[in-house]
Amino acid sequence: MATPLLTRAAEINVTPRGDQPIIADYVEIYQQHEDQILLPEEAQCLAVKTFLHMCNINYHKKMRYNAEQMSPSKGLPFIKIGPLIVADFDPIVEHLSSKGVCLTSELSGSQKAELKAYLSLTVNRLHLAELYITWRDKLTVEEITKERYGSSYPWPLNKVLPWFKQREIGRYLQAKGWYEKSIDQVYTEVNLCCKALSHKLGDQYYFFIDRPTELDALVFAHLHALLTTELTSARLADIVKEYENLTRFCDRIHQRYYVEDAGES
Incomplete structure (x- = not known):
């Protein structure tokens, strides 16, 4: 995957409101249209919004059909x-x-190291x-991925671009050691991750202290996406529900953030 980057430095005005800092001006967040977005991008976009x-x-x-091409890193x-x-989320x-907008300032050094882990x-x-x-999953690729990814492009781009994207993701998965995994091995990895996150969360409201951090935003986004995204199998959602x-x-x-606040514009 391309390395995330920043373009053009600019100062952001930060002012206090309540017990947390805010950015004075509105932020614009760019993503694909709802009929085009896929599971990985859905999770990443939700993480940033949260x-x-x-x-x-x-x-x-x-929402832009060409949001991926607009992104300096091609990431959303x-x-x-x-x-x-x-x-991208980390940058x-x-x-x-x-710029002074930080959710982890009260964490100790060991807690910050644990959060990064x-x-x-x-x-x-x-x-x-x-x-x-x-x-990589053939049924999902044929029934969902290709159709959604290519939906905004005319023929033959609606056929060619998904093929190029599949090759790009395939190389990335290969570099990460995931390309040759079986689907059952993938489900096992998800289950082990959920088990570790469940153990860390325990009966707490958030993962650390009494207020949210970026870990809460990231975990919520991925789990919520797995629970709500329509796929060819409900196995991933079933694992989370365990x-x-x-x-x-x-x-x-x-x-808290999408029903009470209803903050999306």
Whole structure:
């Protein structure tokens, strides 16, 4: 996958509201249209939107059929603040932190190290599983992926571009050691990840202290996407549902940031 990057430095005004900082101006977040978006991008876009909600940052959602081509890293989503463009979850979190918008300032050094480990676990298991299911599982590719990915393009691009994307993802999965996995091995990886996350969460409201961090945003996004995205098999959703504390966690985050606040524009 392409390396995320930043374009054009710009200053962001940060002002306090309540007990958390906010960005003074609206943020624009770019993603594909709903009839085009696939499971991995759905999870990544939801992670960024949830993180912005947790930081009390107002945003406008901009849906573009060519959002992937607009992104400087080809990754989604990307945000635009004035002339600045930042793509992908980690660079967005890092950039906002550099401007004083941080959810982990109260964590100790050991807690921050543990948080990074769980962030890595989530990406290296759930995100890779989503890519595998979307682009490697033959039934999903034929019945869902190719149709949705190519839906906004005329023939023959609607046939050619999914093929190129499948090759690109295949090389990425190969580099990560996931290309030759069986579907049952992928399900096992997801189950092990959920087990570790469930053990860490326990009976807590959030993963760390009494307020959310980027880990809460990322885990919620991936689990919620697995629970709600229509696939050719319900196996991934069933795995998540085996962990009651994780499903309750998803319900709480959804209720707090997408039902009570209804903050999307």
